Amino acid sequence: MPRIPSAEEADFLRRYSIHDFDVPLTTVDLVIFTLRQERLQVLLVRRSDHPYKGEWALPGGFIDVRQDVDLEATARRKLQEKTGVVTPYLEQLQAFGGPQRDPRGWSVTLAYYALLSADSLQHTNTEGADDSDWLDLEGEGVPYELAFDHAQILRCAVQRLRSKVAYSSLLVHLVPVEFTLSELQRVHEQVLNRSIDKSAFRKRIRDGDFLEEVPGKMRHGSNRPAQLYRLRPELGTHYYPRLLGGREPNPVA
Amino acid sequence: MPRIPSAEEADFLRRYSIHDFDVPLTTVDLVIFTLRQERLQVLLVRRSDHPYKGEWALPGGFIDVRQDVDLEATARRKLQEKTGVVTPYLEQLQAFGGPQRDPRGWSVTLAYYALLSADSLQHTNTEGADDSDWLDLEGEGVPYELAFDHAQILRCAVQRLRSKVAYSSLLVHLVPVEFTLSELQRVHEQVLNRSIDKSAFRKRIRDGDFLEEVPGKMRHGSNRPAQLYRLRPELGTHYYPRLLGGREPNPVA
DNA sequence: TGAATAGTGTCTGTTAGACATTATGCA
């Protein structure tokens, strides 16, 4: 429903130019998580241009005012350029802004975070590329200096991920489309860095009611086969009324 | 710790001008809540300039790249201009961006929401001013058209407030510095729009352990006097491990 | 048969909420 401006407002708009003002620089940055070899990893790139040329940074870039229909579109576009993945879990993290964070001047970045399953990356070329790489998370960050305030953004994203995992079904997005409950539980234990009681975990999943069995499909190994599950279609993230292990954090495994 | 750019980067920065690029317009908007006459209210202003001149909008404005040290500083500055309040509860809500939301072009707004107690407003002049007013919330919004996408932002803020109230101590900021537990409970019931069991509410507050009695001070009426409480100093927002009324929503009072 | 993991069952302590009861001021 396009709104019709008044003649007076139309005149105002005709004369308006954003270049008459001191405006902040605006970018979108991405914290892209995946889980490989049982480790939580984040995608970083080596900057190809000034400022911070050659240093590790979060992938990101400028809004394309000609093609992006909203902020999330910018984020999705950047994410697809870097990973090839088109339908990840993507959520706005937070905006960061200030005069110092970018040497070009007062800047704002809209930070997003994304969750990708390792198998969605199988056929993309981020593997060992010269200009980008998956790095293991250690604690709330990565043992390198990052450009701009990206270390702070990354820390913020890790905290958000950890806290949201404790009351939602988020982590199904770090796992292939079909998975066993034990696999999903291990992912939770990885990310939260503590062991979870199997019985409690499975009851919680059952109550959440956002998974369905893949009929007749099992994961086989040298043990009892495990039922494969998948996300129930057309369902958003499930939110639990209480935190996982809200009371007494189990001793770390 | 100011970083020293290389000579090459310094040269790049010297030539850099943001005016060489198509950049989005960036603003900060505020959803300012208070509670008066037992009603949740939001501060709206009549726009004094194009676009949307004369229509209701959320208070907000441009980042002042000369004085604002970060995004929150912009928000606090705007909030103080409108309400005179300097230390409210203030939290970033979400960023909204797109080519259509402002007729001047692709724009981004950093939305914040604030909670003010009615008594912190007592001596400010927002009361019945011609260009701004407190409006009762109805449902998730206000029964007026708002400029830009401000109706959507307001709805988002109300949802965030309601959901956060259910697992945190947020609402102490809508109440005077000294208050009774019954008053605090009524505020919760107002905002959540359902009745809460007194015993459960008080146990929850006690467990949270973020309030202290004001020694010897009571609220008197034609009934048993009530102990006054205040926020324990130096404490941030308390987060509960479970939702208030997570299971079965009580019948609405 | 043993190793390994899947999957289920039982028990217990904790807790939120329903509801009832007592407490204390004022008119």
Place this chain on the structure above:
DNA sequence: TGCATAATGTCTAACAGACACTATTCA
């Protein structure tokens, strides 16, 4: 004394987690 609200107590159903047990495959 009665009214209004404060404040606390009791009971119960639900539930998370601890732990143990059974199930099922492969080697």
